[in-house]
Amino acid sequence: MPKAEQTIDTSTWVDDYSDMLYNFSVTRVNDHEMAKDLVQDTFVSAIKGLDNFQGKSTVKTWLFSILKRKIIDHWRKQESRQTRPMSALGTDSETGESKIIERQNKGAVSEIEINYDNKELRAAIMGCIQDLPDKWKGIVIDKLVEEKKSEEVCKEHEITASNLWVIIHRAKVQLRDCLELKWFNS
Amino acid sequence: MMKCNEAGAMMEKEEFEKLPFMKRFSLRFHLMMCKCCKGYEKDVTPLNSIIKSANSDHADTSLSDNEKTEMKSSIAQQ
Numbered sequence: 090m091p092k093a094e095q096t097i098d099t100s101t102w103v104d105d106y107s108d109m110l111y112n113f114s115v116t117r118v119n120d121h122e123m124a125k126d127l128v129q130d131t132f133v134s135a136i137k138g139l140d141n142f143q144g145k146s147t148v149k150t151w152l153f154s155i156l157k158r159k160i161i162d163h164w165r166k167q168e169s170r171q172t173r174p175m176s177a178l179g180t181d182s183e184t185g186e187s188k189i190i191e192r193q194n195k196g197a198v199s200e201i202e203i204n205y206d207n208k209e210l211r212a213a214i215m216g217c218i219q220d221l222p223d224k225w226k227g228i229v230i231d232k233l234v235e236e237k238k239s240e241e242v243c244k245e246h247e248i249t250a251s252n253l254w255v256i257i258h259r260a261k262v263q264l265r266d267c268l269e270l271k272w273f274n275s
Numbered sequence: 276m277m278k279c280n281e282a283g284a285m286m287e288k289e290e291f292e293k294l295p296f297m298k299r300f301s302l303r304f305h306l307m308m309c310k311c312c313k314g315y316e317k318d319v320t321p322l323n324s325i326i327k328s329a330n331s332d333h334a335d336t337s338l339s340d341n342e343k344t345e346m347k348s349s350i351a352q353q
Contacts, residue, residue: 116330236327
């Protein structure tokens, strides 16, 4: 393995990469301590597995790929632990639709005043995003929160373009219902 | 006629890109006939803005210098 030619200095990693890794993870797990732990675990795994890093990509890309895997593992653990009230709405991919459609004519979300400084609104939507099924969560965050290009999101999540919009729609219906519950009933 | 399923997906797509003429036409037609989807149409754009507010750029959390120092030492220990 051609690794001797470049010695990687891991001592500057925390200074160089922790902020961007943390921003990425906190958007996805919505918890400061958990996001921090995931970043730290990422560094530890990367240093332990340094031999596997062949320099085909940049250190940054490599660290992000490790972090992404850790976030998905975290979601899975979380999903198996929690009871999921939103799934009672019947958003499962095959059968969910009829139940959702009944609620579709409310339009109450359009009454929410959108203000990025509104901490409660931000907390509400982040909580709702966490309740999404795993396979939708990453797609919604990439496309709607971080506004990545559609092609990029499809490639990353290995879905077709038409599938993207179907998933986005189903996820948004769930988010809308969740928001209405959290925002107007509390 | 276009089904609700597809109409929903098309509304999401339309937020980001221009639909082909026939799709646009079928979607408008569907929205004229279907109260449910018409109701959702109102929510599409505000929902996107609300979801966008989850971006960490809008948050005031970040790692403190203290936390970074702690992180360095616990990484060194492992």
